[in-house]
Amino acid sequence: MKVYTLGGYEEVGKNMTAVEVNGEVVIFDMGYDMESVVSAEGHVDEMTTNQSLDIGAVPEDEPVLDKNVVGIVIGHGHLDHVGGIPKLAGSHDCPIYCTPYTGKIVERMIDDDRKNVDNQLITVEKGDEMEISGEFTLEFAHVNHSIPDATLSLLDTSEGYVVYGNDMKIDRSPVIEKTTDVERLKEVGEEGVKAMIPGTTRVSEPGRARSEKSVEVELGDVLNSCYQAGGAVIMSTFSSQISRLNSIIEANNGRRKIAFVGRSLREYVESAEELDLIDTSQIEVVSYFDECDDLMSRVDGERDEWLVVATGNQGEKGAQLDKIASGTYGFDFNEGDHVIFSSQVIPSPVNEANRYELEEKMREKGVRIYPGIHTTGHAHKEDHRDFIDFLQPDNIIPSHGTIQKLGDYVELAREEGYSLGDDVFVSENGKCINLDQ
Numbered sequence: 001m002k003v004y005t006l007g008g009y010e011e012v013g014k015n016m017t018a019v020e021v022n023g024e025v026v027i028f029d030m031g032y033d034m035e036s037v038v039s040a041e042g043h044v045d046e047m048t049t050n051q052s053l054d055i056g057a058v059p060e061d062e063p064v065l066d067k068n069v070v071g072i073v074i075g076h077g078h079l080d081h082v083g084g085i086p087k088l089a090g091s092h093d094c095p096i097y098c099t100p101y102t103g104k105i106v107e108r109m110i111d112d113d114r115k116n117v118d119n120q121l122i123t124v125e126k127g128d129e130m131e132i133s134g135e136f137t138l139e140f141a142h143v144n145h146s147i148p149d150a151t152l153s154l155l156d157t158s159e160g161y162v163v164y165g166n167d168m169k170i171d172r173s174p175v176i177e178k179t180t181d182v183e184r185l186k187e188v189g190e191e192g193v194k195a196m197i198p199g200t201t202r203v204s205e206p207g208r209a210r211s212e213k214s215v216e217v218e219l220g221d222v223l224n225s226c227y228q229a230g231g232a233v234i235m236s237t238f239s240s241q242i243s244r245l246n247s248i249i250e251a252n253n254g255r256r257k258i259a260f261v262g263r264s265l266r267e268y269v270e271s272a273e274e275l276d277l278i279d280t281s282q283i284e285v286v287s288y289f290d291e292c293d294d295l296m297s298r299v300d301g302e303r304d305e306w307l308v309v310a311t312g313n314q315g316e317k318g319a320q321l322d323k324i325a326s327g328t329y330g331f332d333f334n335e336g337d338h339v340i341f342s343s344q345v346i347p348s349p350v351n352e353a354n355r356y357e358l359e360e361k362m363r364e365k366g367v368r369i370y371p372g373i374h375t376t377g378h379a380h381k382e383d384h385r386d387f388i389d390f391l392q393p394d395n396i397i398p399s400h401g402t403i404q405k406l407g408d409y410v411e412l413a414r415e416e417g418y419s420l421g422d423d424v425f426v427s428e429n430g431k432c433i434n435l436d437q
Contacts, residue, residue: 001159001194001435005427007031007059008166008400012201012346013080014429015166015400016059016088018069019195021157024135025067027092028153028164028197029074032083033057035348045113049087058084060430065091071132072119074098075140075165076150077105078240086113095120097130099140101149104271126151127184141188142181144171144212146377147240148277152185160194163391166400167199169379170386173213175243175250176277185390195435196393199400202378204408209383210375216247218373219342223251223307226338226370232303232331236313236321237342237374239264242272244342245309249283252307259295262311262320263287292320297330303337313343315354325361335366342373381412388416395435396424 001021007029008015014033018025036057037044044057052058069092074082082102086109089096096119098106103123110117124130126149130138135158140151145167152165170180202209226233237244239262252258260269260280266287272278286295299306312319321339324331339362345355359369379387388396396418398409406426418424425433 001157001162003195003197003397003433003435004063005397005399005429005431005433006061006063007429008080009406009427009429009431010402012401012405014056014059014084015081016061016084017164017197017399018064018067019155019157019162020067021135021159023068024133025064025069026132026136026155027061027064027069027072029081029166030059030072030084030088031078031080034080034346035350037079037083039350044083045086052084052087058087061088061091063430063432069094070136071138072096073138073153073155073164074102074106075153076145076147076167077102078147078167081166082106082109086110086117089119090117092119095122097122097124097132097138099123099126099149099151101271101275101277104274105268108267108271126181141184142178143168144174144177144180144377145169146238146243148177148242148272148275150377154188157194160192160394161188163188163193163196163393165198167201167378168387169209169377169383171209171211173211175212175216175246182390185387189391193391193393195395195397196387196391197397197399198384198387198409199378200398200405200409201400202376202380203384203398203401203405203412205380207380207382209378209380212243212247212375215244215342215373215375216250219247220251222340222370222373226340227255229336229338230304231334232299232306232308232337233340234308234310234321234324234338235340235342236310238313239268239311242268242277245269246278248307248309248342256307257284257305258282258307258309259284259286259299260309261286261292261295264311265309292323293329296324300331303334312358313341314346314351315356315358317354322358325358333362333365333367336368337366338368338370340370340373344372344374344376384409384412385416388413394423397427397433398424
């Protein structure tokens, strides 16, 4: 078995890994490097494949271009896992496999990018088995993350399972869906796992990632205080965080009219509603300029009647929260208005600078800011220890992180009896690890 570490082994994002057994190859994920996308001001979908490669927005798949690739497996629908599909998938004559909600996101990305991508899209329900080729059988196992239909990809091979899952945690009090399917993971561990490829984004943080339900309680407390004080209340979270949007609706408890503002919010919510993951029948959802302008003009005159959820929690230029703070619409912040960030800043110089500038605009107008009403979708150290215990992999290849994060995972693996270079491996983008040597 060979493992090609194509992207996400020197950074958080741009995820792509390939596994070769007996001459057949399966690719896991084709993601964006989000910092490169932000730096390109969101115009990556207008670039050619070569242009996006030149700016480092997508992984280099050259090491597997001449291989017999029989399938592309996508674990969930975040852009750092699916963003590169319109650029790269067309080079491989094989289907794309994913869960139904992820499939809707992939279809939308291909349509938006307008590249000639005609790979067959095959949706697979969690728990079902799909024979990809004579060598590979695929199953998606349910895990918790910050987007619906997140999975661990269980690839059954003649040498044992490969378990791939960059983004995962165990939420014992989720808001939608169920808790991570621990029993299935234990069964796979007993059957034999040749290699596990986990993400490392939060492995250095002690303890366990807290539950989504705890954030719902915190949101309720914050909204109570804001509503009591009076004034406009505007909130921002990740558009794909359907659990959080449900929590916001629950915490509001019918006290104010709710509006969702922004293109990505509309798109993610429409897909989620088709699968009965959210109900927006009582919510005004807008994204076009005239719609947003009309809504925010009404909010300006009815400040105590609305809860606005807008895109742009990273401070991105031109996102809806930036437009609202800049006075683009018929709305102006008053002293004592409230802005709640149900998110965290993804650590990069671009994001941190944009978010600081956004908050400064608000502070100048006397806005009260509530940051960090959030929980991560990524496993902390003790969650990762549980995944190792459940799966008992023969080999571990940590991914989705800088060298520091990969090193933090190695320290955890050593605590669990693994040894660097023997059965836990640190890699770089573009490298190949031969597990048969």
